[in-house]
Amino acid sequence: MKLLFDNPELIRNARIQLRPGRMIAAAVICAVVSITVWISIVRTGSEIVIDGMTQAGAVFALILTLQIAILLIAGGIFCLQSVHREKEMNTFDYQRVTRLTSLELAIGKLFGAPILAYVLVLCLMPVALTGAVVAKLAAQDVIMAYVLVLLGCVAFHALMLLVSVLLGRSGIAVSMLLFLMLVAASSTDFAELQSPWAIHRLNPFYVLDLFSHHLFVWGPQASISFQDSFWGVSVPHTAVLVVLYATFTAWFLAAVARNMKRDPSAYEILPAPGMFLFVMYVNFLMLSFLSWKTAPEGEETVPALLVLSLWSLWLLAFVLLRNRGKVRGRSRKLLGQAASWWAALWPAPYLALGAAIVGGTTVVLTAYHREPGSYWSWHMAAYYVAFLIVWLSRDALYLQWMALRRAKHPLGSAVVYLAIFYVCTSVVFVAFDIYENARGAAFTAAFIPSAFFVLNDRLWGPAMRVWMMPLFLQAAAAFAFAWLHKQRLAEFITEPEGRVSSADIAQSA
Amino acid sequence: MIHLDNVTKQYDLPSGRVGEIVATDRLTLDVPTGEVFGLVGPNGAGKTTTLKMICGLQAPTSGRVTVNGLDVQKEPERAQGHMGYLADFFSLYDDLKVWEYLDYFAHAYKMDPAVIPSRVDEVIRLMNLESKRDELISGLSRGMKQRLGIGRAIIHDPPLLVLDEPAAGLDPKARVELKELLKSLHAGGKTIFITSHILADLEEICTSIAIMEKGRLLRIGKLEDVMQEGQSVRHFRIKLVPEGFALADWLATRPGVSETFAEAAGARFSFAHGDAELAALVRELVAAGAAVCAIEQITETLERLYSRVSSGEVM
Numbered sequence: 001m002k003l004l005f006d007n008p009e010l011i012r013n014a015r016i017q018l019r020p021g022r023m024i025a026a027a028v029i030c031a032v033v034s035i036t037v038w039i040s041i042v043r044t045g046s047e048i049v050i051d052g053m054t055q056a057g058a059v060f061a062l063i064l065t066l067q068i069a070i071l072l073i074a075g076g077i078f079c080l081q082s083v084h085r086e087k088e089m090n091t092f093d094y095q096r097v098t099r100l101t102s103l104e105l106a107i108g109k110l111f112g113a114p115i116l117a118y119v120l121v122l123c124l125m126p127v128a129l130t131g132a133v134v135a136k137l138a139a140q141d142v143i144m145a146y147v148l149v150l151l152g153c154v155a156f157h158a159l160m161l162l163v164s165v166l167l168g169r170s171g172i173a174v175s176m177l178l179f180l181m182l183v184a185a186s187s188t189d190f191a192e193l194q195s196p197w198a199i200h201r202l203n204p205f206y207v208l209d210l211f212s213h214h215l216f217v218w219g220p221q222a223s224i225s226f227q228d229s230f231w232g233v234s235v236p237h238t239a240v241l242v243v244l245y246a247t248f249t250a251w252f253l254a255a256v257a258r259n260m261k262r263d264p265s266a267y268e269i270l271p272a273p274g275m276f277l278f279v280m281y282v283n284f285l286m287l288s289f290l291s292w293k294t295a296p297e298g299e300e301t302v303p304a305l306l307v308l309s310l311w312s313l314w315l316l317a318f319v320l321l322r323n324r325g326k327v328r329g330r331s332r333k334l335l336g337q338a339a340s341w342w343a344a345l346w347p348a349p350y351l352a353l354g355a356a357i358v359g360g361t362t363v364v365l366t367a368y369h370r371e372p373g374s375y376w377s378w379h380m381a382a383y384y385v386a387f388l389i390v391w392l393s394r395d396a397l398y399l400q401w402m403a404l405r406r407a408k409h410p411l412g413s414a415v416v417y418l419a420i421f422y423v424c425t426s427v428v429f430v431a432f433d434i435y436e437n438a439r440g441a442a443f444t445a446a447f448i449p450s451a452f453f454v455l456n457d458r459l460w461g462p463a464m465r466v467w468m469m470p471l472f473l474q475a476a477a478a479f480a481f482a483w484l485h486k487q488r489l490a491e492f493i494t495e496p497e498g499r500v501s502s503a504d505i506a507q508s509a
Numbered sequence: 510m511i512h513l514d515n516v517t518k519q520y521d522l523p524s525g526r527v528g529e530i531v532a533t534d535r536l537t538l539d540v541p542t543g544e545v546f547g548l549v550g551p552n553g554a555g556k557t558t559t560l561k562m563i564c565g566l567q568a569p570t571s572g573r574v575t576v577n578g579l580d581v582q583k584e585p586e587r588a589q590g591h592m593g594y595l596a597d598f599f600s601l602y603d604d605l606k607v608w609e610y611l612d613y614f615a616h617a618y619k620m621d622p623a624v625i626p627s628r629v630d631e632v633i634r635l636m637n638l639e640s641k642r643d644e645l646i647s648g649l650s651r652g653m654k655q656r657l658g659i660g661r662a663i664i665h666d667p668p669l670l671v672l673d674e675p676a677a678g679l680d681p682k683a684r685v686e687l688k689e690l691l692k693s694l695h696a697g698g699k700t701i702f703i704t705s706h707i708l709a710d711l712e713e714i715c716t717s718i719a720i721m722e723k724g725r726l727l728r729i730g731k732l733e734d735v736m737q738e739g740q741s742v743r744h745f746r747i748k749l750v751p752e753g754f755a756l757a758d759w760l761a762t763r764p765g766v767s768e769t770f771a772e773a774a775g776a777r778f779s780f781a782h783g784d785a786e787l788a789a790l791v792r793e794l795v796a797a798g799a800a801v802c803a804i805e806q807i808t809e810t811l812e813r814l815y816s817r818v819s820s821g822e823v824m
Contacts, residue, residue, distance in 0.1 A: 008616035015613075016604040090600035094661070097564050097594045098617035099586045261585060263568040265520060324521055325570075332517075332571035406521065406529075 009100065009108020010115075017116045026116065030123030037062055038127060060131030061208060064145065067121045067128065068204050071153045075114030076179055079160040082113035083260075084167050102260035106253055110154065110161055137211065144238060145207040151245040152204030156183070158252035165259050166267055191228065191291075196308065198229035198291035200237045202244070210238070230288050244285070251278055265325045272320055276350050279316040283309050283358045292369040301366045302359075302384045303452040309358045313388075316354055317396040320347035321403050321411065324492075331492035339493055344486035346400060348393040348478065355392050359385030380460045383467060387451045390474040397481035404488045422448055438463035445470035510669055510700045511540040511563055516572030518558050518724075532558035534724035536572070540717070542668070545691070545701040547711040547732075549815055550721035556704040557597060559721070560673050563702065564594045576669060590618060593662030597674035597704075599654055603647035607638055607657060610646060611664050618665035628664065636660040637686075652683030659690065663699075670694065672703045676710055688714055712811040720815060728814075736814055742767065744807040745787075748775040750800035759797065763790055777807060 004010065041062070042055045086092035095105060111118075132142045159182075163175050186203035188195075200206060209226065226237035255269045262268075270278060286308065322330070331338035363381040370376055395418065402414030425447045434440035435450065438459045445451040446469065460467065518532040532555040540546045548556050561567040562574050565585040574581045579588040602610060608629055615625040633642050636656040641649060649657065655675065662670055675691075676684050684707070691714050695701055705711050711718065712732070719729040728735050749756055757771035757778075765782040780787060795801055807813075 008613055011616070012602070012605070012609075012613045015609050016602065019604075090596065090598050091602060093561075093564075093566050093596055094594070094600065094614075095617070096566055097589045097592070098614065099590045099619045100617045101586060261565075263566070266568055328519055329568070329570050 003104060003107050004111065007104055007108040007112075009095070009105055010112040013108065013112025013115050018119065022116070023119065026120055027123050030120060033066070034063070034124060034127035038131075054135070056131045056134035057137065057211070058131075060128055060135055060137065060142075061211065063124050063128040063131060064149075065205070065208060067124050068149055068153075068207070070120050070124075071114070071117050071149065072156055072204055073180070073183060074120075075117035075153055076156050076160045076183075077176060078114040078117060079110065079157040080164050080172065080175055080179060082109045082161060083164040084169075084172055087167075087169060096261045102257040103253075105260050106161065106256040110157055110253070110256075113161070114153075114157060141210060145210055148207050148210075148238065148241055148245075149204045151242060151249075152206075155245040155249045155252070156203070158249045158256065162252050162256045162259075162269070165256055166269070168264075190289075191226075196291060196305075197286070197289045199240065199289040200226045200228060202241070206237070206241065228289060229291055232292075247281070251281075266329070268326075269319050272347070272350055275316055275319045276354060279312045279354055280357060282312045283354075283361075286312075287361060287365060290365075300456075301370070302363055302381050303455070305362045305366070306359060306384060306388050307452055309362070313351060313354055313358065313392055317347060317351055317392065317399070320350055321396070321400050322346065323411070324404055324406070327404060327489065327492055331489065335493060339486055339489035341482070341486065343489055344482045345397070346485075348397055348482070351392045351396050352389045355389045356385065359388050375457045377457065377460065379464065380455070380457070383460075383471075384451065384455075386471060387445070387449070387474075390471055390478060391449050394474050394478040394481065397478050397485060401481050401485040401488060404485070439466055442466045442470055446473040510542045510544070510577060511538075511546075511702060512575045513538050513559070513563070514573045514575075516559075516562060516569045516574060518555070518562060518567065519570045531555075531724045533562070533569075536724070536726065538719060538726065538729060540700065540702055542700050543695075543698065544717045545695050545703065545715045547715035547718045548702070548704045548721055549708060549711065549718060549811070550704075554721045555724040556721055557673055560594075560671050560702070560704065564592060564671055565589055566594075590665065591667055592669040592671055593665070593667045595658050595662045595670070595672045595675055597677055599651070599658070599678075601646045601654055601657060601661075604645065606643055606645055607633065607649070608642050610657065611660055614661045615664050620665055628666075632660045632664055635663075636690075652679055652686065655679060655683065655687065656690070659687075663694065668698070668700060670699055670701045670703075672701065674705055675703065676705055676707050684710065708811040708815055718811070732811075736811065742779040742781045744768075744777060744779050746772070746775060746777040746803075746805050746807055747791075747794070747801060748803040750774075750802050754797075754799045756794075756799060759794070759799070763793070766790075775803075 038059055041058050083092060086095065100108075129142075156179075160175075160179060163179075167175060183203055187201055187205055189201050189209075190197040191200050201209060206226075227234045228237050228240050229235075230240070251270075254274070258270060259267050269275060287305075290305070327338070334343075337343065363378075363385060366381065367376065367378070398418065399411065399414050402417070403411040405414075407413060425444075429435060429444045429448070429450070434444055435454050441450065441454045441459050442463060444454070445467070451467070451470070455467070513536050516533055516536045520530050520532070534555075536555075536559065548559065550556050558567060562569050563576065563581065565574075565581040565588060568582060576588045577591045579591065581588045602613075605613065611629045611632055612625060615628060616622070620628065630642075633639055636659065638649075638653060638657060638660070641653060646654065646657065659670075659672075659675065662672070672691075676687055679687060688710055691701060691703070695714070695716075701714075703711070703715070715732050717730065718732050718735050720727045720735075747756060747760075751774050757769045757776040760766050760769045760776055760778050765780055765786060766778050767781065768779040770777050780790070791801065791804060
């Protein structure tokens with residue numbers, strides 16, 4: 001509690017944001033909103049509400065929606081701006097040289113940056129609670145709703161704070177847009193959409209569903225218990241959300257605390273094992289809430305599920321990639337070992353292990369849940385996993401090698417080259433209609449991940465051995481990129497060429 | 510107090526240019542307790558990077574930085590408790606009041622809460638900001654803001670102050686006040702590590718000095734020792750009534766004279782002998798028909814020393 005209530009950073013934010021003038025303005029605005037909502041719904045009557053009790057419930061729902069929007073969206077934007085703004089104002093370094101620990105700074109900003117949003121929510125509380133009481137809503141439901149809103153918003157705020165720490169001096173507008181897209185995406189009710197997952201809405205707006213499916217059709221007994229399917233077992237969505245919010249907040253806060261006082265040139269979201277565990281946790285959740293009834297059927301299940309996991313494995317790959325600064329520091333410490341074969345394989349071992357765990361679990365689960373009589377081949381399933389491992393390793397090693405070039409955006413341009421390669425080869429393969437036969441399809445898999453999309457029992461059966469060729473070719477390419485990576489690492493150990501001093505730069509500028 | 514051991518900071522060139530910046534190149538230096546240590550160098554010499562590594566704001570590519578025996582990389586918070594830092598730009602929270610600003614940093618440095626109010630008032634008094642105590646920082650003048658910045662740096666009474674261009678952008682009056690303030694802090698036992706482009710100010714307050722260029726130290730030592738370097742000869746300037754006497758050429762042929770430079774109405778030169786020989790030289794000059802109207806000894810200033818060291822005149 002001392003971390004929260006005796007936190008200088010939190011107090012500083014409160015002093016700046018909660019000056020009497022602002023507090024009065026916030027209170028007046030909230031009062032006007034409250035009165036307007038109350039009068040417009042209760043006093044004047046609304047066509048879509050039926051009786052007084054329902055009208056009061058509608059007031060509660062509308063105010064609750066406003067409160068969530070303010071806390072989630074405005075609070076998230078405040079968090080996104082918090083560290084970024086400090087960097088722009090050049091005040092961040094002064095915080096970093098104090099004796100405040102990274103965690104104290106993180107907590108201070110997490111609850112301090114959106115403190116005005118919290119005050120606005122509190123100012124709207126009287127009318128919301130009045131509505132809840134008049135509507136005779138169950139107290140425990142109302143309390144649970146607010147607890148969920150608080151926990152959910154904190155989780156989103158922690159993510160935005162992490163983005164704020166990692167952002168340079170630009171990118172705030174794009175981050176805001178992505179944040180709004182994330183809020184919109186997390187509003188999706190996967191369970192009702194016939195998606196592969198049996199889980200309801202993930203953001204705090206879900207609490208509105210707790211009371212009713214529709215905002216203005218209301219009743220004291222309308223509280224619904226939403227259930228998710230966790231490994232096939234029905235669990236309350238509320239409990240799931242509490243666990244998800246708590247665990248993701250912990251992950252994000254750990255990443256914020258790790259980087260808050262770090263040299264910006266050495267930012268690293270999480271250490272490699274930590275990031276690996278995070279990605280495994282995300283995949284565990286994706287598999288846990290998978291609905292096998294709505295999952296893709298037959299032999300398509302394994303590749304379809306692996307493709308769903310891809311984004312998290314790519315996230316792992318991108319976070320693990322080392323830039324020139326990291327390699328330079330490492331090579332100074334390790335000297336000869338910095339250019340060993342083991343170093344040259346970075347970050348492939350983590351990716352291979354991650355892909356093997358995710359793929360292996362997917363294969364076993366698919367075999368267990370498959371429809372009796374449907375086509376199933378352990379060989380083909382294992383092939384998908386092996387293909388995933390080799391393909392991810394090849395591209396990650398290519399990106400790692402390219403990221404160490406001396407260029408303005410070495411990693412960005414490497415990604416662009418990779419995308420161009422995929423697009424061009426795909427166009428050529430489609431133009432020559434090469435996917436149609438087993439040998440042709442296998443040939444394409446040596447270049448692009450076509451195996452996930454074209455391989456089926458028709459193409460697998462007659463040419464099982466042919467499909468080994470792309471595996472070996474991809475592995476050979478991965479080895480070639482590891483060798484190139486090793487050569488580049490060796491350059492860091494020897495005295496670099498073309499080295500200039502900062503004075504030369506200042507003069508030429 | 511400060512020890513840098515073979516510290517290198519290297520990073521890539523900005524704007525996509527090929528090459529690497531070596532901001533500091535195997536830098537080794539010691540700053541004993543109680544010194545006012547001035548770091549001098551052109552823009553891009555690596556001064557700010559050095560300061561930031563001392564404060565733990567940047568990690569060295571290799572090497573080790575210790576403050577008061579604490580490794581800044583391994584124990585940043587403990588080391589940072591021993592130092593106060595002022596950057597080369599104005600950066601305060603304009604929406605806070607003066608006392609709130611100092612109170613925030615006093616808590617951030619984890620001072621005993623019981624002594625914070627009195628310490629805040631003491632620093633406000635020391636910084637001569639009593640009349641502005643309850644005013645928002647946005648209403649302060651530039652000089653006041655700089656004083657408040659220094660107040661923030663000393664709020665936790667650290668033994669070491671690290672100041673990056675503290676006089677930049679200040680008017681002459683504020684600069685004089687700043688100098689006096691730094692002198693009084695030094696007299697109070699603080700070790701001060703300071704960079705500045707205003708070399709005359711540094712010469713006045715520093716006890717030790719280092720000249721840095723291209724990430725390397727060209728000179729380091731006690732101010733008087735550094736200033737004394739290359740002083741086995743004295744420098745003089747002779748002015749003549751303009752009448753066409755080739756003074757520089759004449760001087761170049763005299764014993765003990767070197768580095769002669771012709772000037773508009775005379776010349777300057779270095780002289781390796783004593784006062785008696787100088788008197789004889791002047792007598793000879795007058796006898797040779799030169800209309801001598803003035804002779805003055807050119808005293809070495811930090812500014813001159815810096816330009817000579819920097820240009821390679823003194824190796």
